[in-house]
Amino acid sequence: MKSIPVPSQRRLVLLERLLCDYKERTITSQKIEELTGWSAALVRRDISLLEIRRGASNGYKVAELKTALIEALHIDETEKKCCIIGLGQMGRCLLNNEELENSPFKLVAGFDSSVNRTEVLHSAFPLHPTTMLESIIKKENIEYVILTVNPEEAQPIATKLASCGIKGIVNYTPCVLNVPKDIFVENVSLLTALETLSASS
Amino acid sequence: MKSIPVPSQRRLVLLERLLCDYKERTITSQKIEELTGWSAALVRRDISLLEIRRGASNGYKVAELKTALIEALHIDETEKKCCIIGLGQMGRCLLNNEELENSPFKLVAGFDSSVNRTEVLHSAFPLHPTTMLESIIKKENIEYVILTVNPEEAQPIATKLASCGIKGIVNYTPCVLNVPKDIFVENVSLLTALETLSASS
DNA sequence: ATTTGTGAACAGTTTCACAGCG
DNA sequence: CGCTGTGAAACTGTTCACAAAT
Numbered sequence: 001m002k003s004i005p006v007p008s009q010r011r012l013v014l015l016e017r018l019l020c021d022y023k024e025r026t027i028t029s030q031k032i033e034e035l036t037g038w039s040a041a042l043v044r045r046d047i048s049l050l051e052i053r054r055g056a057s058n059g060y061k062v063a064e065l066k067t068a069l070i071e072a073l074h075i076d077e078t079e080k081k082c083c084i085i086g087l088g089q090m091g092r093c094l095l096n097n098e099e100l101e102n103s104p105f106k107l108v109a110g111f112d113s114s115v116n117r118t119e120v121l122h123s124a125f126p127l128h129p130t131t132m133l134e135s136i137i138k139k140e141n142i143e144y145v146i147l148t149v150n151p152e153e154a155q156p157i158a159t160k161l162a163s164c165g166i167k168g169i170v171n172y173t174p175c176v177l178n179v180p181k182d183i184f185v186e187n188v189s190l191l192t193a194l195e196t197l198s199a200s201s
Numbered sequence: 202m203k204s205i206p207v208p209s210q211r212r213l214v215l216l217e218r219l220l221c222d223y224k225e226r227t228i229t230s231q232k233i234e235e236l237t238g239w240s241a242a243l244v245r246r247d248i249s250l251l252e253i254r255r256g257a258s259n260g261y262k263v264a265e266l267k268t269a270l271i272e273a274l275h276i277d278e279t280e281k282k283c284c285i286i287g288l289g290q291m292g293r294c295l296l297n298n299e300e301l302e303n304s305p306f307k308l309v310a311g312f313d314s315s316v317n318r319t320e321v322l323h324s325a326f327p328l329h330p331t332t333m334l335e336s337i338i339k340k341e342n343i344e345y346v347i348l349t350v351n352p353e354e355a356q357p358i359a360t361k362l363a364s365c366g367i368k369g370i371v372n373y374t375p376c377v378l379n380v381p382k383d384i385f386v387e388n389v390s391l392l393t394a395l396e397t398l399s400a401s402s
Numbered sequence: 403a404t405t406t407g408t409g410a411a412c413a414g415t416t417t418c419a420c421a422g423c424g
Numbered sequence: 425c426g427c428t429g430t431g432a433a434a435c436t437g438t439t440c441a442c443a444a445a446t
Contacts, residue, residue: 014377080399090298196211
């Protein structure tokens with residue numbers, strides 16, 4: 001399959017989510033436009049990237065569309081291992097986060113540079129000192145990192161991660177991370193988000 | 202000034218952050234490429250949107266560039282009021298978040314549909330039941346909403362917010378929010394971020 | 403009759419390459 | 425001479441409009 005452009009990817013991820021709550025048997029591009037604000041033509045173009053090839057008429061079958069989305073976006077059942085680095089307030093909040101419960105993403109480790117924290121806190125999976133970072137990520141084949149360290153540590157850790165074979169970082173710090181192009185970064189810090197909104201208005 | 206394209210906006214917001222930690226007096230587009238991975242040509246194009254107009258040579262003066270960024274991105278001193286809606290685990294975590302401390306964004310209110318929570322929790326600013334949402338947002342001129350409710354409540358509240366004159370929403374829920382085009386949304390839910398990373402790899 | 407799928411036009415973004423400034 | 429600023433080219437993404445499918 002030819003690769004899907006990033007803007008389409010982002011919309012398709014959200015579309016998949018939308019369909020989880022959608023109770024009808026079929027859905028039209030027009031209906032999706034109503035629910036999301038994306039133009040019907042754009043929705044059809046996005047979906048055409050999935051190459052469902054169904055002739056036409058009467059909208060998409062929700063079940064079929066969901067299956068195609070799950071496959072194209074690699075959000076199928078196969079488990080994807082994740083870890084949290086930085087067990088300050090935000091890291092601890094995400095430790096017991098229920099959001100990932102019915103997803104293919106599994107938290108398998110936590111790290112903090114303070115041994116105090118890694119020993120006192122507890123969770124469903126083991127917590128380690130940051131010195132163990134590289135060895136454990138490699139041993140466990142961890143694919144995604146949730147980065148909640150404080151700003152000074154962010155780039156140094158990102159640099160270390162670059163050589164561990166991870167696929168992506170969810171960056172909760174307000175720092176710009178410089179990593180090789182084959183590692184993807186999603187910037188989700190509150191400050192970055194607010195500044196981006198502010199820049200638009 | 203002509204309006205800045207969204208991709209440039211996102212980079213410029215991060216560039217401003219980068220310059221806060223940058224200790225030299227000047228910086229070149231080549232150096233920014235090293236620090237961020239964005240091509241030097243792209244960096245120059247982005248910066249040219251700020252219309253600094255300085256002839257040429259010898260890189261940008263860091264101080265001058267920062268001033269121009271702060272102005273263009275509206276991240277100057279003028280206070281921007283924010284509120285948190287939903288005081289579950291994530292909402293409470295953000296209540297005492299220090300990230301906004303040296304920023305123009307000020308938390309001025311919290312909301313939850315459980316009166317129990319709004320009465321028991323405390324914070325530096327008042328907490329209200331969700332029934333008060335519209336009146337308080339309008340009275341206080343709140344511009345940005347941090348949305349940390351549970352999924353079922355997300356779209357109903359987004360719909361209410363549409364008529365309150367807010368400028369943007371930082372969406373911590375994994376839901377697609379359908380709001381008028383003049384309200385901007387940043388999707389920062391962990392699940393959405395992980396799925397977007399997974400779709401790219 | 404409705405709605406998809408898609409060529410073709412259009413709009414937006416990035417890269418190239420180089421003139422011109424300091 | 426190094427570096428910016430920017431036309432022009434290349435590329436990417438979105439909308440239009442309609443033929444084809446049912």
